[in-house]
Amino acid sequence: MKPTETPPDTVQRILEVASRLVQTRGFNGFSYAHIAAELGVTKASLHYHFPSKADLGRRLIEQYERSFVEALAHIEAETAGALERLRRYMRIYSGVLGNEQMCLCGMLAAEHGTLPAPMRRTLQHYFDVNEAWLAKVLEQGRDNGDLRFDGSPGDVAALLLSSLEGAMMLARSYGDPKRFKSATERLLAEFGVPSAAAARPRARKAARR
């Protein structure tokens, strides 16, 4: 039995609203006043749960990373092929963009120059975890023949992650999610699979010139 936990969990509600605000307006574009207004509480009570904004920011990243790690575990449990896993990975970002939001950490990466040091370190960790997961999937896929690419899995993972973040940013700026979809499909086709994406390896190359 739970002893005396707050049932709807104030902390969680604050984090949810704050996360959405950062993902739409950026860390320097939202304030305690915004959160307070949306939740119908005062700024002071927010400071009770999150003493400083740097504190709030750090915990936002930590929660975001946790939810990502969970999602990645689900992907590994529910899919077998490397290509399908990459697809699912990209679909996570698709979902974020569908809500007209930017990836929390992509947004913070842009604001890196003004972030408190603790947030920078936590942010780094998020990217490291993502890149490591992608590299693992890429390597396994290459080794069992699902995927084909040149160079190290780590380098490809880094480019993949960068491209996804950039594509989200531009697609959101254009207000056109199709831009993101187009980018992900091409990335999968180029890096992932000269075999599976087109069901006929050379057919599409013939479309050149």
Add this chain to the structure above:
Amino acid sequence: MKPTETPPDTVQRILEVASRLVQTRGFNGFSYAHIAAELGVTKASLHYHFPSKADLGRRLIEQYERSFVEALAHIEAETAGALERLRRYMRIYSGVLGNEQMCLCGMLAAEHGTLPAPMRRTLQHYFDVNEAWLAKVLEQGRDNGDLRFDGSPGDVAALLLSSLEGAMMLARSYGDPKRFKSATERLLAEFGVPSAAAARPRARKAARR
């Protein structure tokens, strides 16, 4: 002879400092006070040249786009091959990143949700111009055999631009320009040239598995 122009040009000096501030701290991360302090003038005199911050922001984008258009013209004048033009294009961004700065417009794209409407429109135009130039180079390169890629030049241009912006953002966040270099080389190799990059078309593909 020049009649009575302000020699070091106050407006230009303001724009230069402001641009650097936006590219390192973001539009919501700098203030008139920052510029004033660096130039040794007062905030009030800045407002004389740029009445509102939205005004300043819009003119920053316009100037950034102009300098880009000039650079693109130089590239077209000095190089012939599509691949070399793409390389030169990427080198522009490399130079920006080398100063530990983000692309002005990539930064603003992240902050899109909080930008004044006039800035949003001007920003869009910058991306349109870049994408159009890239698409033109890609199409010409494909038609004369310099480049090979599937799909429309426009789609590839969009991915290329997105990937570059994303790669800049992440590389700057990691404080590691090599991450950007690695990304651009791979992009050139994948999209640009199964022939020129490796001087031996199939050799690198053979490195799979």
Add this chain to the structure above:
DNA sequence: GTCTATAGGTGGATAGAC
């Protein structure tokens, strides 16, 4: 064109009552 001075607002953060 640049200054001083200031308006009017919002930022993050704290003290202390309830």
Add this chain to the structure above:
DNA sequence: GTCTATCCACCTATAGAC
């Protein structure tokens, strides 16, 4: 835990002297 009240730093912007 949440409130009222308040602090002080900073923000964008303007008025008016020089």
